[in-house]
Amino acid sequence: MLDASKRHFLQEKARHVRREIVTMVYQARSGHIGGSLSSTEMVVALYHHLMRHDPGNPQMVERDRFVLSKGHCSPVLYAVLADCGYFPSSDLKTFRRPGSHLQGHPYQPKTPGLDASTGTLGLGLSTACGLALAAKLRNSSHKVFALCGDGELQEGQIWEAALFAHKYRLSRLIAFTDRNRLQTDGSTESVMPLDPLPDKWRAFGWNVSVIDGHDFDQIDKAVSQATGQDNRPTMIIANTIKGRGVSFMENVAEWHGNPPNAEQYSRASAELGSDEPRV
Amino acid sequence: MPSRQQTRKGYADALIELGRTRPDIVVLDADVAKATKTCDFERHHPSRFFNCGAQEQNLLCVAAGLALEGFIPFATTFAIFATTRAADQLRNSIAYPKLNVKVVGTHGGISTGGDGASHQACEDIAMVRALPNMTVLVPGDYEEARQATLAAALYVGPVYLRLGRDSYPIVPELHEGFEIGRAKCLRKGNDLTICTTGIMASEGLVAAVELERHGYQARVLHFPTIKPLDTDALLLAARETRAFVTAEEHSIIGGLGEAVAGFLSENHPAPLRRVGVRDVFGQSGHGNELLDLYGLRAGDIVAQALSLLQSRAVA
Structure with a gap:
């Protein structure tokens, strides 16, 4: 259980990050809002609470790693990295613009704080396996986190990685699935059904927990329980709401990859509150 | 050995x-x-x-x-x-x-x-x-x-x-001086250049001997690196020889042949013929049979070279 002040701190961080996400995609006139908003608490919890990392020393060997396998949700990661101080928040204005280090999908060589490049779906979990295998070879105790989209789990390569992580006992690999149940063309269960999802991961030999992905206490508990468990990798299936935090975006598949217009942006900003103090 | x-x-x-x-x-x-x-x-x-x-x-x-x-x-x-x-x-x-x-x-x-x-x-x-x-x-x-x-x-x-x-x-000529990005001159000659990569090196050398019988001295330039391409060696060959034949165990599309042709046509145009798999899928067979069947032999290089050298464009 988080203490009240920590919980409040994280909630305020999440609100700030949501505002940045909506602003980035509005300014860029492209980008993926829905899945960024649904995974905000997870990324905030990792970088502001759970992960060992140092923005002043992005290459610190003992740091925990994070791979955004659902790379299209770069806005949430960029907003959090900027908030941590990996680069100035003013850089967020350059998202998806020529010359920017903030590419549409994460490009590790350019952006401070990124541990891996991702883009086309299904690659990131395998890359995270490579990072976790490297840690194991070096007897390092750091953790490797990955965040997958639920639509992304339709990629065959995800299940290759699932087999691999089990074979090589990558117990320090902790993955989330952002289970918002929506993908570009509609509901995951109508486009390509995934349920019963926990059973699938269990069958592949992973530890599985199912949580409310917007509840910081549950995220904290799931990750704490995951570390060091019985040689198995962990999948945390986080039930979430796509577009969470902006009423008219919630649970609407069209907000997967569309930018808001000026009127929608102003409504979204009003709902997310303004001028919260930056910590 | x-x-x-x-x-x-x-x-x-x-x-x-x-x-x-x-x-x-x-x-x-x-x-x-x-x-x-x-x-x-x-x-x-x-x-x-x-x-x-x-x-x-x-x-x-x-x-x-x-x-x-x-x-x-x-x-x-x-x-x-x-x-x-x-x-x-x-x-x-x-x-x-x-x-x-x-x-x-x-x-x-x-x-x-x-x-x-x-x-x-x-x-x-x-x-x-x-x-x-x-x-x-x-x-x-x-x-x-x-x-x-x-x-x-x-x-x-x-x-x-x-x-x-x-x-x-085994091709002893290949055994010295491997350097990424550098072509190897396996045989000197100033009438034409045979550019090879991979296993076509040996075929290129056999072809050069055969061409000598026809009165032509072929340079054999071998490219164990296709990218980055050794453009210095190519430019020199373009200045010193009259024509090029490329040979690769690969499609004529997109491989060594097109890399050489692309560089030459922009920098020192020269007549060129490509020996390679001619935009078709293969089939089952012994490796050697297939090299014969798909035209990946010294004889194929010689045929292209002679046809090129004896054509009006190169004369």
Whole structure:
């Protein structure tokens, strides 16, 4: 259980990050809002609470790693990295613009704080396996986190990685699935059904927990329980709401990859509150 | 020394050597370790060998993750799987972030033989060449494959190393001075230049001897590196010889022939003919039969050379 002040701190961080996400995609006139908003608490919890990392020393060997396998949700990661101080928040204005280090999908060589490049779906979990295998070879105790989209789990390569992580006992690999149940063309269960999802991961030999992905206490508990468990990798299936935090975006598949217009942006900003103090 | 030897064996022998002195070298395979010969590395260095099973896409991305952490992964499988099967992973996880992964494809080219067209990678060089940041190595015999492997390990950046299945002739002319990005002049001559890569080096040398009987001195310029292309050697050859024939165990589309033609036509136009697989899929057969059948022999080089040298354009 988080203490009240920590919980409040994280909630305020999440609100700030949501505002940045909506602003980035509005300014860029492209980008993926829905899945960024649904995974905000997870990324905030990792970088502001759970992960060992140092923005002043992005290459610190003992740091925990994070791979955004659902790379299209770069806005949430960029907003959090900027908030941590990996680069100035003013850089967020350059998202998806020529010359920017903030590419549409994460490009590790350019952006401070990124541990891996991702883009086309299904690659990131395998890359995270490579990072976790490297840690194991070096007897390092750091953790490797990955965040997958639920639509992304339709990629065959995800299940290759699932087999691999089990074979090589990558117990320090902790993955989330952002289970918002929506993908570009509609509901995951109508486009390509995934349920019963926990059973699938269990069958592949992973530890599985199912949580409310917007509840910081549950995220904290799931990750704490995951570390060091019985040689198995962990999948945390986080039930979430796509577009969470902006009423008219919630649970609407069209907000997967569309930018808001000026009127929608102003409504979204009003709902997310303004001028919260930056910590 | 045997007269023929497998290029994949040269690779495997180099890996064992590397494994002894370089703890950062790791080898991954996708359930073809006996065929690619990485099983030899596994025998010597079992803790640094990872069999990913039949999952080439995962293989390349796991290798990317290992490279991000400072290991030098040799991600090995058949050429067809390393390139066309795992194209997205090669492009987005390795080439684009310029990671230090060595992607090794054995069983490249039509001489893969009996497995048929599904397994005969004749487009792999074209595909990988088109990717920015990639270095493409295609050694011509056992010893050159061994040296190319050692050089790939020293080079920092993504490499595609293309090897074959069969036992191919040992070509002593190939055994000195391997350097990434440098062509080797295997034979001097000023009438025409035969550009070879991979196992076509030996055919190019045989062709040069035959052309001498027709009164022509052919230079044989061998390209164990297709990308970056040794443009200095090409420019010199363009100035000193009248015509070019390129020879590769690969499609005439996108491989050495087009790389040479593209450079020459922009910088020093010269008459050129390509010997290669002529935009068709192969079929099952013995490797040697298929090299005959698909026009990948010294005689094919000679025929193209004579036709070119005797045409009005070059006279």
